[in-house]
Amino acid sequence: MKIELNGVSRSYRNGSNAAVNALNKVNLTIEQGSFICIMGVSGSGKTTLLNLIGAIDVPTEGRITYDGIDISRLSDAKRSSFRNENIGFLFQDYALIEYRSVEDNLKLPLYFSEHRPGEFDKIVTDRLRMLDMSDFRKRKVNTLSGGQKQKVALARALVCNPSVILCDEPTGALDSASTKEIIELLLRLKDKGITIVVVSHDPVFTQYSDRNLLIKDGVVSEIQN
Ligand SMILES: Nc1ncnc2c1ncn2[C@@H]1O[C@H](COP(=O)(O)OP(=O)(O)OP(=O)(O)O)[C@@H](O)[C@H]1O
Ligand SMILES: [Mg+2]
Structure with missing residues (x-):
């Protein structure tokens, strides 16, 4: 889907x-299948922007559309189901349920989807x-390394076939080898046509992205390569 702010x-x-004013009059078009990196220091508005693109939050001004659908005008219930069906998230702290198995964590979003319970295992x-990550299916999340947890979080982001994956400092807690692995997985998903948006203060992503943006005091501008 084409995303327009x-x-x-x-x-x-x-x-x-x-x-x-955490965000100030942002205009941005994100094409389906592109890999976008948005760089900015702490407090610049990265998480605010990602939460708006991800339909977690709604703007105080302006419009955010997915293929022309204005997500900020949807009711809370419709916005939640839009989010569950179309958007995957990856967070620095994984946001997994630590004391449950990998499998349970992956099934959770499916309970809120149109999928029938009979399809969950497949x-x-x-x-x-x-x-x-097949070998880790029955493992409790709290027994995994950070890199393994982030791969589980990525698997969970994919269960409902999102058209876009929004990543908030996805490798902020990872060593460089795990960081590289997560980036390679994101690139593979991009090759399948999934849009990838990463916000980070780490320039590592700019080597792999199609387009780099800078956010400063809530204002977004293009970084020329
Ligand atoms: N719920 C909130 N209530 C009040 N102010 C907020 C809220 N969320 C964010 N802000 C403010 O908005 C600005 C942008 O915050 P935001 O979390 O988007 O920055 P960030 O770039 O993600 O920072 P970091 O890199 O530290 O995560 C900051 O000044 C912050 O204090
Ligand atoms: Mg943040």
Whole structure:
């Protein structure tokens, strides 16, 4: 799906303090199947931007469309199902349930999807195979290394066939070998036509991305290669 942001702003109001403008009039078009890296220092608005693109949050101004569908105008329930069906997430801290098995973690998003329970096992088998993680199916997440956890998180991001995967500092807690492995997996997904958007302060992604953007004080600009 083609993602378009038009004049997107997000301000936060903290009690009686002046509003913080975390994002300021962002215009951005993300083509299906592209790999985009958005760089910025801490507090620049990266997570705010990703949460808006990911339909976790809604802008205070502007429009965000997926193939012309304005996701900020959807009801909360419709936005949640849109997110579950179309968007996968990868976070620095994995956001897995530590005391459950890999398999249970992968099944969780399926319970909120249109898939029938009879299909769950096959989907889990397929995604684990894709990421070369089949041997870990019954393992509890808290027994895995950071790199293995992030591969499980990526498998989970894929269970509902997303058109886009949004990554917030996906390798922030990983060593360089695991970082390389995650990047290679993201590139393989891109080759399958999945859009990849990474926000990070780590320039490592810019070597692999199709397009690099800079976010500074909530303002997004193109980085020329
Ligand atoms: N829920 C919130 N309420 C109030 N202010 C917020 C909220 N979320 C973010 N902000 C503010 O918005 C600005 C951007 O924050 P954001 O989390 O998007 O930055 P970031 O680039 O992801 O930083 P980091 O690299 O540290 O994760 C910051 O000034 C932050 O304090
Ligand atoms: Mg952040």
